[in-house]
Amino acid sequence: MKNDIQNARIDLAACLRWAARLGYQQGVCNHFSLLLPGSDSLFLVNPEGLFWSEVRASDLLVCDLDGHIVEGQGTVEITAFCLHAPIHRHSKKARAVLHCHTPYTTALCLIENAKVEPVNVAGFQFYGHIAYDEDCQGGALSPAEGDREAAILGDKNVLMMRNHGPIVIGPTVAAAFDRLYYLEEVCQRQLLAMSSHRPLKQVAPAIAQGLADEVALFETYSEKHLAAIKRVLDREAPDYAR
Numbered sequence: 001m002k003n004d005i006q007n008a009r010i011d012l013a014a015c016l017r018w019a020a021r022l023g024y025q026q027g028v029c030n031h032f033s034l035l036l037p038g039s040d041s042l043f044l045v046n047p048e049g050l051f052w053s054e055v056r057a058s059d060l061l062v063c064d065l066d067g068h069i070v071e072g073q074g075t076v077e078i079t080a081f082c083l084h085a086p087i088h089r090h091s092k093k094a095r096a097v098l099h100c101h102t103p104y105t106t107a108l109c110l111i112e113n114a115k116v117e118p119v120n121v122a123g124f125q126f127y128g129h130i131a132y133d134e135d136c137q138g139g140a141l142s143p144a145e146g147d148r149e150a151a152i153l154g155d156k157n158v159l160m161m162r163n164h165g166p167i168v169i170g171p172t173v174a175a176a177f178d179r180l181y182y183l184e185e186v187c188q189r190q191l192l193a194m195s196s197h198r199p200l201k202q203v204a205p206a207i208a209q210g211l212a213d214e215v216a217l218f219e220t221y222s223e224k225h226l227a228a229i230k231r232v233l234d235r236e237a238p239d240y241a242r
């Protein structure tokens with residue numbers, strides 16, 4: 001179990017480092033959280049005030065779902081408790097909860113009624129798996145707001161919060177990070193296509209559904225994606241794992 005927890009720390013730190021390289025962080029804002037292996041009530045999260053580009057495995061804090069830090073040095077920004085803890089509490093699928101203001105996914109969240117359309121084969125995995133919160137309440141500064149977002153998320157994998165940005169969940173941090181990455185890529189290409197002001201070419205729902213049902217395929221791929229990320233970090237920034 002000790003090795004499992006250390007591996008979880010390393011995987012979460014790797015995803016934070018890689019997200020920083022991809023330009024996903026806004027200032028020192030936002031969180032990636034991961035339930036500790038073997039626990040449904042304790043989670044790892046990045047501490048307040050650090051760039052993701054500097055986070056090490058040992059910097060991650062262990063918190064409970066009621067807003068207490070139970071292990072580690074530092075503080076946790078209030079939205080981690082108000083947004084992440086309720087989603088860990090309510091969604092059985094949410095071992096990992098990633099929230100950031102990725103540029104293109106957030107841009108799509110800023111357009112009235114915009115959805116991730118089933119027009120790009122790389123995005124068919126999201127077909128039927130995205131919930132939309134159309135009723136922005138401002139920042140998540142109370143657990144009740146997190147409860148509201150968790151109810152809208154339901155059994156989906158992604159919550160697109162209008163006027164705000166995405167939350168992506170998964171059974172592992174690898175699965176959640178792979179979804180976050182592809183969501184951003186797909187939103188970028190959709191917005192590029194929309195900028196042509198010509199109609200998006202829809203596909204038959206059954207075509208998109210075929211890939212949306214291949215959950216195990218994408219989870220296997222996500223493990224390879226994270227392994228590749230860690231190989232590069234091991235060469236270029238090995239302190240992430242300390």
Ligand SMILES: [Zn+2]
Pocket residue numbers: 030099100101164165
């Ligand atoms: Zn946010």
